[in-house]
Amino acid sequence: MPDATGLELIAQRVREKVGDEAVTGTVFHRRHATLDVAPPSVRDVLAHLRDDEGEPWDQLMSVHGVDYLPEEPRLGIHYELLSMERADRLNVRTRVSTEEPHVPTVVDLYPTADFHEREVFDMFGVVFDGHPDMRRILMPEDYEGYPQRRDFPMGGEPVIYTFNEPKLPRWYD
Amino acid sequence: MEVTRTKVEGDLRVRQLKAQQLLRGELEGEDLEREVEQRLLFTRFEVAQNWARKNALFPLGFGLACCAIEMITVIGSPRNDLSRFGAEVTRFSPRQADLLILSGRVSIKMAPIIRRLYDQMLEPKWVIAMGACSSTAGMFNNYAVVQGADKFMPVDVYVPGCPPRPEALIYGIMKLQDKIMGNPGMGWRERYRAEGTEEIA
């Protein structure tokens, strides 16, 4: 991990190169460095982090979504970057709300993001603009709802114990 | 299996000589009748048919998740292997198989495909729900797993475990063999003399 000061330097360089409104904050917790960016500039920030000579973050390991339900904006998308020369990891995070869940895609920069972005769309409903094949990947294609949001019910069946056995409908009713 | 049989007389060498003569067609008349009678088994046709079916089950090569690894261990490992029951031939086409071992969790996307496979199999066919995830949903009480394979297809034997040991799967197959023969063990009902308490659906 870059330590706290390294993270601040990265944030400063991104602000200089990409723009001041791109970076909205940094978080360094338990040796895990997170760079908060605004949703419209995600692609530019990742392009800078990959192509700039001082920035060695050339591998994207994972794109995953998180639902921070009580906090707004609700949906977060994390880009987990890896640098193989320095054996270092950096996390880039954006937050979008459920009313406007659009984020530019990074498939042209990192082809590995293809399946990852489809999964985030499937599970959380975040639409990645510019993705060649924005379809559901894990759930059936005609499924409605975004399962991994916090307010989506868990599903399944109630477990039958002796105290609720008479009250639950059985298959022979 | 009900059989009626009379004992063949004589010690081993005499019996062997008589059998040799019988096969070569050298016996005549009364000798022939007596030798043939001593080697006959009498049983009902259904019993013989069931005996043949149970000893030559063809499992469909079908594995979904972790239980599939244990199933491949049962079929492929020399320690517990299914060949001793004559069931080592896994056919991959459902038209040629008669035993479907549902090994693994059944997700809602896969359920119609399994149903189609089951429909394609020819009668007589049996289904073993291997593992907790296909019998009930196991630990996955959520939106993505069908809560038990018997929601959409009939199941004959349930094998619990997560994943069940290979010995447990072999015990399940032996129970299926008993069921094919027509006398499924009554289990605890035998021990507690509770005949008549079965639920017939």
Next chain:
Amino acid sequence: MTEALDVPYRERERSVTMQSIGEEHDELLTINIGPHHPATHGVLRLLTTLEGEIVRDVKPIIGYVHTGIEKSCEDQQYWKVIPFVERMDYLSYYFNAMAFCMAVERLLDEEVPERAQWLRVIHLELNRIASHLFWIATGSLDIGAITMLWWGCRDRDLALDLFEMSGGQRFHTRYFQVGGVVEDIPPGFEEMTRRFIKTMRVRIPQYLSLLDRNEIWLQRTKGTGIVPAEDLLAFGVTGPLLRAAGHPWDLRKATPYSGYENFDFNVPVGTVGDNYDRFRVRVDEMLESLKIIEQALDGLPEGPYITTNRKVALPPRHELATSMEALIHHFKLVTEGFRVPPGETYAAVESPRGELGCYVLADGSAKPARVHVRDPSFVNLQALPEMARGHLLADFITCIAMLDPILGGVDR
């Protein structure tokens, strides 16, 4: 027409050549190598576009084993999440648990005792060997060398016996807990493991003598499925696939975790990146794992096998009779579970298929708010179209076999 029939049959046959169906023939056939297929290593659906026998395009369709594990984990206490996470990549179960435990220990800022770290390394490497044995068993079955199925399953049973000795179950033992391992190894484990190492050191060269000098195997695997290392890196592929292409990236050496820096082992790297290199890299990895296990057994330190922090790990049973705090801790841990201060982190381990990472978001309660596992097979599957393009259908099956996808991890 009658004149043509006067010509003898053999001559008529010889005049029909396939030249008219040549390179310009553009008829593409899209077939569905469906979820139920002997060679797809699980329920993977491949929409294959063929021109004759040559694969032009492949679209993998996944989701047939999607179990909603990540959503279920949000409803369970942290130690109850471990069996759920173990069932994702169902051949390398210890690695899943390890990634999750590493993430939670980082959030708790918890130190794992040294004996627990070395025990974890022993079990991880044994699981790596078991996973590679199963891969070579089923991979060879796909390619046609069916004897390897029996041999691989036979030796895998020996490794699973060791797991049964230490963890009580062959598969999905909940042996790794947050803070260490659940129980110390029983007496006799070390001797059986040494015997296992000796047996494997004899048997792995037997596998090589069966496969490596087999003309059919060499012709099927050499020169097929070549993807250059830069393309693999763009696809995010890690693990033996990347190492076979010549790029030496192994998380055990690059970012050592859980005491891997104490062991002396090599990382096999291939040259060309074809299926033969992938096969050799994995077989050599098995030999290296044997070395690591031997060193770990030789130098296993004494000490506690789980962290002594009673707020995280259960106290030993004998203390419950004498100490009131131990009783209260036991009660709180079993009913409510330990609480993790808010934060999020990502921890990665080197699983037999690549980088297995686990992201945990904690919100201060006893249940995680989000658990996401970055599964290596999910990412490696994106390289399959690249690997298969331009190859015959039979080579495509070899590519899938050497790619080693595990659909439980792909679909989660």
